[in-house]
Amino acid sequence: MDLDLRKVRYFVAVAEELNFGRAADRLRIAQPALSRQIRALEKELHIELFERSSRGTALTPAGTQLLADAGPVLAAADAMERRARLAARGTAPFTVAFMPGILVTPVVRAFTDAYPGIGVEVLRTSYYEQVAVLHDGRADVSFVRLPVPVAGLTVVPLFAEARVVAVPAGHPLAGKERLHVDDIADEHLLQDPDLVPEWRDIARDVREGSSRWRSGPGSTMEEKLEHVAAEEGIIIVPRSTAALYTRPDVVYRPLDGIADNQVAVAYSTQRGSAEVEQFADLAVRLLRTN
Incomplete structure (x- = not known):
């Protein structure tokens, strides 16, 4: 079975709102159309995703599991589309994300010296986006402050900070x-x-x-x-x-x-490359203190 990502996006909206009306407004579609799409998804999966009653809408155990799994799947799909479009334009940079306070200049400079033909950009993140930018393809590597969800990531510890x-x-x-x-x-x-x-x-x-x-x-x-x-x-x-x-x-x-706060460099395990691994090696060589 080929999973329709559009229906999955609709499901996520309803699962997060737990209200078909609000989800429809968020998606800017008619509520009856949204309800039909959710029923079609349930039929395709042969499971019930929501419990509907006079008290409101709630996720079933299957729906709870699908919501947990949907985020990485949709992020990966978005990343694939974004990178394909950038590659088609020949403008895909190597992007280094970082949390405020983490000095990344020495590693970026060493990396550009090693790969002079690769354009490097930096992207400041927040605590809530520091790994999301890896999953959705906005960044190739990210300097993160632990703890972070490690599923799908390679996380290399660097140093501790008071x-x-x-x-x-x-x-x-x-x-x-x-x-x-x-x-x-x-x-x-x-x-x-x-x-x-x-x-x-x-x-x-x-x-x-x-x-x-x-x-x-x-x-x-x-x-x-x-x-x-x-x-x-x-x-x-x-x-x-x-x-x-x-x-x-x-x-x-x-x-x-x-x-102390622990700082690490992280990257997507699925999208690892020689350049990404070289960057991580440089980060370890230049920043690791333990």
């Missing part, structure tokens, strides 16, 4: 030269607690079951710092990232009792 905590300038903790994770146990973390397990294990928010965090693709460093400055909570970031985002109403303090 993290600091950002607090409002008027906060009592801002007056201390150095903090321990125990000092911030009663503070509200504006990040996913799983990214800071040392805080999560002692935090009052978690003990009281009131942990909530601001996240999502649109949650930038600038937005997080606005919330910190407004005394809504704290964030914990790598030291080099903090150096890029200084402002008078936010203070960064060294933080003990917390693991």
Whole structure:
């Protein structure tokens, strides 16, 4: 059976919205047409993807599995189309993605010296896009801050970096030269607690079951710092990232009792090439410290 990717895209929209009307608006098609496409996909797969009732729409176990698998499949299809179009125009560059604070210039320079005929571009990413750019073909390699989902990727560790905590300038903790994770146990973390397990294990928010965090693709460093400055909570970031985002109403303090951030270079296992592997080797040679 040949899977119709258009129907899969329709399925993903409904699965994410859990509402056929909103999904139809998002896709800019009529709701009856969307319903027919989903029923056709269920018929082709011989499974039910949604449970439909008066209480609303919910994913079946099969639908949950398809949603998990659909992302990489659609990203790979998008990447294939994008790269084919670029190759047809003879404009496909070698793209290096990087997270803020990671200095990639030495590796890029060494790579261009080794491959003078290859045009190299750099692409700044966010935490939520640092591996997505590999799956969808926007980047050939990506300097990432761990942890990241490793499925379909080759991830090569490079070095570790200390993290600091950002607090409002008027906060009592801002007056201390150095903090321990125990000092911030009663503070509200504006990040996913799983990214800071040392805080999560002692935090009052978690003990009281009131942990909530601001996240999502649109949650930038600038937005997080606005919330910190407004005394809504704290964030914990790598030291080099903090150096890029200084402002008078936010203070960064060294933080003990917390693991360093791990930096790695990653690339798609399926789309590996001699150039990609050479770039990773150069990154190890020039940046690895452990």
